[in-house]
Amino acid sequence: MSLYTDLKFQQNCANCPIHYRAICAMCEPDELRLLEDIKFYRSFEAGQTVIWAGDRMNFVASVVTGVATLTKTMEDGRTQMVGLMLPSDFVGRPGRDTTPYNVTAVTDLLMCCFRKKEFEAMMVRTPHIAHRLLAMTLDDLDAAREWMLLLGRKTAREKIASLLGIIARRDAELTKAVAARSIAFDLPLTRTAMADYLGLTLETVSRQITALRNDRVIVLQGLRHVIVPDLRRLIAEAGSDDVMEMHS
Known part of the structure; x- marks a missing residue:
C-alpha cells in the first residue's frame, strides 16, 4: 500500500532546496x-509505486528528495527502465490525463x-511557469x-561513467558544489538496476565499476557511497562532455 500521504509539515517555497532549478525556478514572490495555495507534499517508501502507467494522474509534482524510476512494461511482460527522476525533476504532464510510464520510488x-x-x-x-515547463521539456x-x-x-565503460557523471553532476548542483573537482554522493541504484537501465549484464556493470575503481577514477566506500576525486576525469571517461548537460 502506497503511503501516498500528505505530510504534516509545510515547506516554504523560497527556502526549498530545489527551488532554483525546479518548475518554480522563474517565479516571482507573488x-x-x-503555488503555495495549491501544493502539498507526498512521501513514498523505497520500492513503492507512485503511479502506474495508464492510471489517471490528478497531480503533477517535483521530486524534492530521493530518486524514482520511469519504466515501461511491454505486452509480453518485459519491463524496461526508460528514465530516472532525480531531485528537481518534474513528474506528470499538464493537459494529459494519464501517464505513459510506471513511476516507482527507488529510495x-x-x-x-x-x-x-x-x-x-x-x-x-503565470507565463513564468509555462516557460519553465517548456524549457524543462x-x-x-x-x-x-x-x-x-x-x-x-x-562502450560499457563509457556507459557506466556517463551514468555516474549524471548523478554526480546533479548532486553537485543541489549542494552548490558545481565548481568542485571532487564530489561524493550515494549511488541511488543497485547494480542490477544500473544494468537494466544501461542495457548491460550485471557482471559487466560490476566489472566496469571495479575497473573504474582500480584506475582511481572513483573511490568506493561500502556498496553505495561513491567519491569522484576529479569530476573532469570521470566526464572524460564518459566519452564526451555532453553528460555535463544531460538532465540539467
Whole structure:
C-alpha cells in the first residue's frame, strides 16, 4: 500500500532546496504564494509505486528528495527502465490525463505536488511557469537524444561513467558544489538496476565499476557511497562532455 500521504509539515517555497532549478525556478514572490495555495507534499517508501502507467494522474509534482524510476512494461511482460527522476525533476504532464510510464520510488521519496487542474489554470495566468515547463521539456528531449547515443554507441565503460557523471553532476548542483573537482554522493541504484537501465549484464556493470575503481577514477566506500576525486576525469571517461548537460 502506497503511503501516498500528505505530510504534516509545510515547506516554504523560497527556502526549498530545489527551488532554483525546479518548475518554480522563474517565479516571482507573488507567484510562489499562488503555488503555495495549491501544493502539498507526498512521501513514498523505497520500492513503492507512485503511479502506474495508464492510471489517471490528478497531480503533477517535483521530486524534492530521493530518486524514482520511469519504466515501461511491454505486452509480453518485459519491463524496461526508460528514465530516472532525480531531485528537481518534474513528474506528470499538464493537459494529459494519464501517464505513459510506471513511476516507482527507488529510495525514500519526497515529492512537492500540485493539484493538476489548479496548476493547469495557473499556467495560463503565470507565463513564468509555462516557460519553465517548456524549457524543462526541451531539456528532457535533449537528454533522451543523448541517452540514445549512449545506449547505441558508447562502450560499457563509457556507459557506466556517463551514468555516474549524471548523478554526480546533479548532486553537485543541489549542494552548490558545481565548481568542485571532487564530489561524493550515494549511488541511488543497485547494480542490477544500473544494468537494466544501461542495457548491460550485471557482471559487466560490476566489472566496469571495479575497473573504474582500480584506475582511481572513483573511490568506493561500502556498496553505495561513491567519491569522484576529479569530476573532469570521470566526464572524460564518459566519452564526451555532453553528460555535463544531460538532465540539467
